[in-house]
Amino acid sequence: MNQEIISKKESYKELENILIKNNCHKYLLVCDSSFKYLNVEKYLNSISIPFILFDNFTSNPLYEDVVKGVSIFNYNQCEAIVAIGGGSTIDVAKCIKLFSKLNHNENYLKQKYFDSLIPLIAIPTTAGTGSESTRYAVIYYDNEKQSITHESILPNYAILESVFLKTLPIYQKKCTLLDALCQAIESWWSINSTDESKNYSKIAIDKIIKNMDNYILSNDEVAQNEILVAANYAGRAINITQTTAPHAMSYKLTSMYNLPHGHAVAICLPEVWNYMLNNLDKCIDIRGKEYLNQVLYDIANIMNYKSPIDAIIGFKKILKKYDIRYPISNDKEKDVNKLTKSVNLTRLKNNPVQLNDDVIKEMYNLIVYGE
Numbered sequence: 168m169n170q171e172i173i174s175k176k177e178s179y180k181e182l183e184n185i186l187i188k189n190n191c192h193k194y195l196l197v198c199d200s201s202f203k204y205l206n207v208e209k210y211l212n213s214i215s216i217p218f219i220l221f222d223n224f225t226s227n228p229l230y231e232d233v234v235k236g237v238s239i240f241n242y243n244q245c246e247a248i249v250a251i252g253g254g255s256t257i258d259v260a261k262c263i264k265l266f267s268k269l270n271h272n273e274n275y276l277k278q279k280y281f282d283s284l285i286p287l288i289a290i291p292t293t294a295g296t297g298s299e300s301t302r303y304a305v306i307y308y309d310n311e312k313q314s315i316t317h318e319s320i321l322p323n324y325a326i327l328e329s330v331f332l333k334t335l336p337i338y339q340k341k342c343t344l345l346d347a348l349c350q351a352i353e354s355w356w357s358i359n360s361t362d363e364s365k366n367y368s369k370i371a372i373d374k375i376i377k378n379m380d381n382y383i384l385s386n387d388e389v390a391q392n393e394i395l396v397a398a399n400y401a402g403r404a405i406n407i408t409q410t411t412a413p414h415a416m417s418y419k420l421t422s423m424y425n426l427p428h429g430h431a432v433a434i435c436l437p438e439v440w441n442y443m444l445n446n447l448d449k450c451i452d453i454r455g456k457e458y459l460n461q462v463l464y465d466i467a468n469i470m471n472y473k474s475p476i477d478a479i480i481g482f483k484k485i486l487k488k489y490d491i492r493y494p495i496s497n498d499k500e501k502d503v504n505k506l507t508k509s510v511n512l513t514r515l516k517n518n519p520v521q522l523n524d525d526v527i528k529e530m531y532n533l534i535v536y537g538e
Contacts, residue, residue: 170300174327174396179207179290182249183214185324189286191247194218195240197260199226199252201292204334207251219243221263228259230276230308236263237271247286250322253343254296254428257289258304261320265304276308282319289322292331294382294395295343295429297350297402299325303409312418321406327399329392332382339427340383341489346429347398348375349436353411354404356443356462357517358452367404371397372469383489412439412522415514416530419506424494433486434493437479438530443520444475452519459519499537506531 173181186194196211196218211218221239224232240248240263250260266275268283289299298304299322304315332340351371354364374397381390416439417431424431444463450456467478485491496502507528515522 170321172325178326179328185288186216193245194247194249195221195245197221197250197256199256205331224259226255228255228306230306233262233306237266240267249288251290253293254298257298261304262306265317265320280317287322288324290326293343294398295346297398300399300402301406327395329395332391333386342427342429345433347401349413349432350405351401352466354408355466356519357408357411358519359408359517364404364407367400369469371400376470409517411518412515415511419509430491433491434534437482438533440479446520449521450519451521493534493536495536499535502535503531
C-alpha cells in the first residue's frame with residue numbers, strides 16, 4: 168500500500184481536506200489521555216465533519232478494548248478513523264479498521280483478515296514506535312501479547328506534527344526516543360534488510376544522534392521535528408524488516424518490571440549487540456559474517472564511533488546519562504528462567520546471529536540485577 172506522509176508546520180490542519188477527499192461524513196476519533204493537552208480539539212470541532220470519540224482503552228490495549236471500538240465505529244456508521252496519540256493508540260485504530268468488517272459473532276483474531284478499505288489517518292504524539300508508518304499492531308488477549316500484521320493496516324496518511332511532542336514528560340521522551348533508535352539499529356542488522364530499509368535506518372540514527380540531547384533536555388523545535396521524522400524513518404525501516412532479538416527479549420521485561428517498552432528494549436540491545444560481535448561465526452544471514460561485520464561497523468560509524476565495541480560502550484553511556492536503569496529482582500534465578508521461556512522464537516529468526524535458550528539466559532543474567 169502507498170502512504171502519504173505530511174510533515175510541515177500545522178500539518179494537522181490538513182485533516183479536513185483529507186477527510187473530504189475520502190468522502191467522509193463522520194469519523195471515529197481514537198485518542199488517549201494526552202489529547203486534552205494538545206490544543207487540537209478546537210480545530211477538530213471547527214471543521215465541517217463531525218467525529219465520534221473513542222478513548223476507552225488501556226495503555227497496553229486489550230482485545231476487548233478493540234471490540235468496543237469496532238462496535239462504536241459500526242453503530243455510529245463512521246466512514247474513516249483518525250488516530251491521535253502514541254503507538255498504542257494507533258495500534259487500537261489499526262485493529263478497529265481491520266476488524267470492523269469481519270464477522271462480529273466470532274473471535275476477530277481467529278478470522279482471515281482482508282482490507283476493510285476504511286481510510287485511516289494517524290497523527291503520532293510521541294516520537295518512538297513509528298507505528299504511523301508500519302503494518303503492525305500489538306494488543307493483548309488473555310494476558311498474552313498478540314502481534315497483528317496485515318498490509319492494509321498501514322495508515323493511508325501519516326501526519327507528523329512536532330508541536331505535539333512539547334507536552335511529553337521527559338522520561339517518556341527518553342523511552343520513546345530509545346525505542347526509535349533501537350528499531351533503526353535492529354532493522355539495519357536484520358536478515359531482512361534491503362538497500363531501502365538500510366537507508367531509512369541510516370537517516371533515523373543520524374538524526375537521533377545529532378538531535379537527542381536538544382530534544383531531551385530542552386523544547387528545541389528543530390530537534391523535536393528532527394526526532395519525530397527520525398522515528399518515522401525507523402518505523403518505515405522495520406515495516407520492511409521487522410525487529411530482532413532485543414525487541415523479542417523486551418516484552419516480558421515490560422510486564423514483569425513495569426518498564427516502558429523503549430526502556431526495556433534499550434537495556435537489551437547492547438547485550439545482544441555485544442554477543443553478536445563476539446560470535447560472528449554463528450551468522451545466519453545468507454550474506455555472510457563479513458557482510459554482518461561491516462554492517463556493525465557501519466552502524467557504529469553513523470553513531471560517530473570508530474568500532475562496534477566503541478558504539479556498544481557509547482550506547483551504554485547514553486543509558487547512564489538518561490538514567491535508564493536495569494531492573495532489580497527479588498528472585499533473580501526465577502525471573503531469568505521466566506524471561507528466557509517468554510522469548511518469541513519467531514522474532515529471533517530475523518536476528519543475524521543464531522541464539523538459543525542458554526545464550527538468551529546468559530544475556531538476561533546481565534540485564535537483571537539481583538538484590
